[in-house]
Amino acid sequence: MSLSTRLLTLRKSPILRRLPPYLSAICIAVGVAWLFVLPFNEYSRQTYVSENAILPGQVHTYFGGSEHNIFRAFRQEVYTLSQWDERDRNAALANILRENGLKVAMQPYSYAVAGEDITGTNVYGLLQGPRADATEAMVLMAAWRNFDGEINYSGVALALTLARYFKRWSIWSKDIFVLIPADSTYGPEAWVSAYHSTAADVTSSRNVSALPIKAGALQAAVALDYPVGPWGRRFDKLDILYDGINGALPNLDLLNTAVSVASGQMSIGCSIHGLISHSDSYKDRLTTLARGVITQGSGHATGPHSAFVPYHIDAITLKTVGDGWHDEMSLGRTTESVFRSINNLLEHLHQSFFFYILLNANRFVSIGNYLPAAMLIAGSFTITAMALWFQSGSALAKPATKIGSTDSKLDATEMEVVKLGGDVALVSKKAMETVERQMFLPAVAVLAVHLASFVPLYLLNSMHRQYLPVALETVTATSVILPAYLATILVRSSKASVQQMQLMQSFSLLLLGAALSTLATLNFSLAFVIGILASPLSFIRPLPKLSRKSSMQTADGKLKYALDLATRLPFVLVYSAVSPPVVLYALNWYWEKDIEWTLVEMAKGWAAQGVYTSFVVWSLWWPAWVIGGIAMFSGMLRPEA
Incomplete structure (x- = not known):
C-alpha cells in the first residue's frame, strides 16, 4: 500500500476521529502543568548583567552628608505645598527646579474617562549634561501622588534633592529630566506620549499639551515611590515594579542593575510583586510567578514607570516597603548609582531579555521555557477546529464495527474493510465519502x-x-x-x-x-x-x-x-x-x-x-x-x- 493511501486511510480512521477531544484535554493539562514546573532550578536561571559596559555598583557614591539636611528641608517644603491648591503648588515646584539650574516647563493634560474629565499638570525640568550632545536622556520621576493615591512626600523631596545634587557634577554624558507628574497614571502617560509626538499630533489627537522642552532619545526612567510624611520613616526593602502597559517589560539588565546596586552595594533587600518575605522556596517562587502572570495579564499600569515601557524606554519604580533601618540616604545613593550605571551606556539596552518571568529578584524564566505553556493552550483550540473541519466534510456514518461482530442491522454492501496497523474494521462507505x-x-x-x-x-x-x-x-x-x-x-x-x-x-x-x-x-x-x-x-x-x-x-x-x-x-x-x-x-x-x-x-x-x-x-x-x-x-x- 502506497504512503498516500495509508495517509488517506489514517485520516478516515474511526479511531483517529475520536482522538481530538482527548488531545485537546491533554494540551490543556500539560499547558497548566508546565507552569508548575517552571519554579524548579532546571527550568529557571540566575539573573546576570549582559551589558558589560553598564558596570553596576562599580562607582563610589557621594550622596550623603549635607545632602541629608537639604532633603529634610525639601520634605518639609513638600509637606507645606501639599496644603496649597494645585496651581500654586505647581508654580512652587517649578520655581524650586529653576533655582537649582534646570530648564523648567509645565504640561497641562486632560482625559475623558468613564464620563468624567480628569485634569492635571506635569512639572518637569531638564538638566543638560555637561558632556552630553542632546541625543540621549534619562528620566528621574517622582509622582505627586503614588499609585495608591498617597502623597509622595519623601519621593518628591528626594527627586528635588537629587536634581540639585546632579547639577553639581560634570560626569553626565546624557541629559536628565526631573519629572513630577500630578499622579501615577495619567501624568506619565501624557508626558511620554507628548514627548514622542509633534505639536500638531498632540493638539489634534490627544487631550494633552505639547512639551515646550525636549531632548534626545530617552534611554531609561526611574521612578521613586516613598510616601512618608514630613517626619520620615525608615524602610526595610525596595519593591521593584517593572510591568508596563499591555504586559510590556523593560530590558532585564535594568532590573539586574537596580538589584545589584541595592543589594550588593547598599545592602538593601529587594522584593518582587510585594512578596517581602521570600524564602526562595518552591511555594514562594510559584506565588511570585502567579502574581507576575496576573499583573502582566491585566495589562494595566503598576506604577508611573508603566507608561514608558511601550515606547521602548526601559523603566522601573523603586518602592519602599516594610519598616527597617534603611533611610532616604540609602535610597538616594541607590538612585545615584543606577543613574551613573545608565550614564555609562554607549547604546540602548538590548543584550539582555525583554521577555521573562521573575521568580524572585535574582531568578527568572526565559521565554523559551514558559512560552510552550500558552502555545499548548492555544493549540487545543486549533486541534478541535481541525477536527470539526474534517467532520464537516464527511457524510454521516455508522460507527466502525469489528469483523466478526454480530449486528443484525449491518448491511455488508454499505460497509468497507479498513486495515489500520494490525486491526481490521468495517467502516461505512458513507464515512469514506x-x-x-x-x-x-x-x-x-x-x-x-x-x-x-x-x-x-x-x-x-x-x-x-x-x-x-x-x-x-x-x-x-x-x-x-x-x-x-x-x-x-x-x-x-x-x-x-x-x-x-x-x-x-x-x-x-x-x-x-x-x-x-x-x-x-x-x-x-x-x-x-x-x-x-x-x-x-x-x-x-x-x-x-x-x-x-x-x-x-x-x-x-x-x-x-x-x-x-x-x-x-x-x-x-x-x-x-x-x-x-x-x-x-x-x-x-x-x-x-x-x-x-x-x-x-x-x-x-x-x-x-x-x-x-x-x-x-x-x-x-x-x-x-x-x-x-x-x-x-x-x-x-x-x-x-
Whole structure:
C-alpha cells in the first residue's frame, strides 16, 4: 500500500476521529502543568548583567552628608505645598527646579474617562549634561501622588534633592529630566506620549499639551515611590515594579542593575510583586510567578514607570516597603548609582531579555521555557477546529464495527474493510465519502457575532461610571439569552445544517487559537489566562434534541421530557458559568473589589493608556463563547425527523 493511501486511510480512521477531544484535554493539562514546573532550578536561571559596559555598583557614591539636611528641608517644603491648591503648588515646584539650574516647563493634560474629565499638570525640568550632545536622556520621576493615591512626600523631596545634587557634577554624558507628574497614571502617560509626538499630533489627537522642552532619545526612567510624611520613616526593602502597559517589560539588565546596586552595594533587600518575605522556596517562587502572570495579564499600569515601557524606554519604580533601618540616604545613593550605571551606556539596552518571568529578584524564566505553556493552550483550540473541519466534510456514518461482530442491522454492501496497523474494521462507505462544504452562512454568522462584540466593548468603556454596573448587568443578561436566540434563528429560520454549525464553530475556534498563539509572543500572561478561561469551548458539542411533540401527550411523556430537560440543564449552567461577564463578577468577588471600581479601572486603561485587555475579552473571547453556545443549543432546536 502506497504512503498516500495509508495517509488517506489514517485520516478516515474511526479511531483517529475520536482522538481530538482527548488531545485537546491533554494540551490543556500539560499547558497548566508546565507552569508548575517552571519554579524548579532546571527550568529557571540566575539573573546576570549582559551589558558589560553598564558596570553596576562599580562607582563610589557621594550622596550623603549635607545632602541629608537639604532633603529634610525639601520634605518639609513638600509637606507645606501639599496644603496649597494645585496651581500654586505647581508654580512652587517649578520655581524650586529653576533655582537649582534646570530648564523648567509645565504640561497641562486632560482625559475623558468613564464620563468624567480628569485634569492635571506635569512639572518637569531638564538638566543638560555637561558632556552630553542632546541625543540621549534619562528620566528621574517622582509622582505627586503614588499609585495608591498617597502623597509622595519623601519621593518628591528626594527627586528635588537629587536634581540639585546632579547639577553639581560634570560626569553626565546624557541629559536628565526631573519629572513630577500630578499622579501615577495619567501624568506619565501624557508626558511620554507628548514627548514622542509633534505639536500638531498632540493638539489634534490627544487631550494633552505639547512639551515646550525636549531632548534626545530617552534611554531609561526611574521612578521613586516613598510616601512618608514630613517626619520620615525608615524602610526595610525596595519593591521593584517593572510591568508596563499591555504586559510590556523593560530590558532585564535594568532590573539586574537596580538589584545589584541595592543589594550588593547598599545592602538593601529587594522584593518582587510585594512578596517581602521570600524564602526562595518552591511555594514562594510559584506565588511570585502567579502574581507576575496576573499583573502582566491585566495589562494595566503598576506604577508611573508603566507608561514608558511601550515606547521602548526601559523603566522601573523603586518602592519602599516594610519598616527597617534603611533611610532616604540609602535610597538616594541607590538612585545615584543606577543613574551613573545608565550614564555609562554607549547604546540602548538590548543584550539582555525583554521577555521573562521573575521568580524572585535574582531568578527568572526565559521565554523559551514558559512560552510552550500558552502555545499548548492555544493549540487545543486549533486541534478541535481541525477536527470539526474534517467532520464537516464527511457524510454521516455508522460507527466502525469489528469483523466478526454480530449486528443484525449491518448491511455488508454499505460497509468497507479498513486495515489500520494490525486491526481490521468495517467502516461505512458513507464515512469514506466527502461532501461539499457550505461555508457562506457560517462565515457570515462568525463575522456578525464578532462585529456585535463591539457593542459591549463600547458600552463598558464609554459610559459614565455610575452606569457601568448597569451596563455590565445588561451585557450579562443579553449574553445568556443571545446564543439560544441566535441558534433559534439559524436552525428554524435559516435552516442551518449540522455541517454549517460545525463549520461555524470550527472558524471561531481556529480564529481564537491563532489569535492567542500570536498574543502569547507579546503578552504571554494574557494569552495564557484567556486560554484557560476559554478552554471549555473546545468540548462544547450540540445537545441532543428534545422530543417535544410526543413527550407532552401523556403523563409518562411529560415526565420523560422533564428528565431530558434536567439532563441538559447542567451543561447549560456550566456553559453560562464560564461566560466572560460571569467570570468577571467571580474574579471581582474573589479579590473583594467593588464592581464599579473594576469597570472604571478597565475604562481608564482603555481611554488613557491604550490597554487592549478589554478588546481581547469582549472581541475575542466573548464571540467564541457566543458561537459555542449557538452550536450547543442548535442540537436541541432541530425538528424531529
